[in-house]
Amino acid sequence: MSQPTSNSSPLLRQLGGALWGQNIALVQLLALCPALAVTTSATNGLGMGLATTLVLMLTNALISALRHTISQAVRTPVIIGIIAGVVTLLDMAINAWMHELYKVLGLFIALITTNCAVYGRAEAFCLKNPVLPSVIDGLGIGLGFTWVLVLIGGIRELLGSGTLFAQASLLLGDGFRWLETTLIADFQGILLAILPPGAFIVLGFLLAAKRLLDRRQAARRLSSSGELVVLQ
Numbered sequence: 001m002s003q004p005t006s007n008s009s010p011l012l013r014q015l016g017g018a019l020w021g022q023n024i025a026l027v028q029l030l031a032l033c034p035a036l037a038v039t040t041s042a043t044n045g046l047g048m049g050l051a052t053t054l055v056l057m058l059t060n061a062l063i064s065a066l067r068h069t070i071s072q073a074v075r076t077p078v079i080i081g082i083i084a085g086v087v088t089l090l091d092m093a094i095n096a097w098m099h100e101l102y103k104v105l106g107l108f109i110a111l112i113t114t115n116c117a118v119y120g121r122a123e124a125f126c127l128k129n130p131v132l133p134s135v136i137d138g139l140g141i142g143l144g145f146t147w148v149l150v151l152i153g154g155i156r157e158l159l160g161s162g163t164l165f166a167q168a169s170l171l172l173g174d175g176f177r178w179l180e181t182t183l184i185a186d187f188q189g190i191l192l193a194i195l196p197p198g199a200f201i202v203l204g205f206l207l208a209a210k211r212l213l214d215r216r217q218a219a220r221r222l223s224s225s226g227e228l229v230v231l232q
Helices: 010-021 032-037 042-065 072-097 099-105 107-114 116-124 131-161 168-172 174-179 196-224
Strands: none
Touching: 010 131, 032 107, 032 131, 032 196, 042 072, 042 099, 042 107, 042 116, 042 131, 042 168, 042 174, 072 099, 072 107, 072 116, 099 107, 099 168, 107 116, 116 131, 131 196, 168 174
8 A cells, every 4th residue: 555645745644644654553553452352343343443533533633622721730631531521422422323333342432542542642643733633643543443443354254254244234324234245155154263363363464464565665665766675
């Protein structure tokens, strides 16, 4: 996956970096608990990813807007309080309007409060930047997390049951019914894929694939500039 060129706007470069170069799951190795626990299907991964993205965008905006009024002495509890408040409202909203999804994700929605990525972006980025870049940062970080969750969940679901986005309409609404696909009819499935070890195995392959792609991309850039490339 290529990142935006140097001619791109700063916001586009920021978004591209969050999706790939600074991906919280594949590069920073944060938020691995939900990434491994809820990704028994692509649908669950999508739901958790979108919920985390919304939390990131809202908390980033609030913390950035209040960055000049938050005292350094109480910075940490204030940030955690804002994150906890947003997550609580989101938890109640999902329970009310997406109850089937809430039953699947359950505790992991509330645990977004303790997600290191959410607090980390608030501390490292939002306290130093205006609202718009902070919202873009939250969007990029969240979408980067979402595509990893969907990919892990999709691979595990495909190997485990031969389907993709099963029960998407039940969990996310009728608007997502088009996602439901049966790729292998009457497939018995590989039990290991939907068990916890399957999540670790899939994540390991994704980490290796990303490292390989990054090395090849770096090699192409160096080759095009006429430099000698030696890969360890």
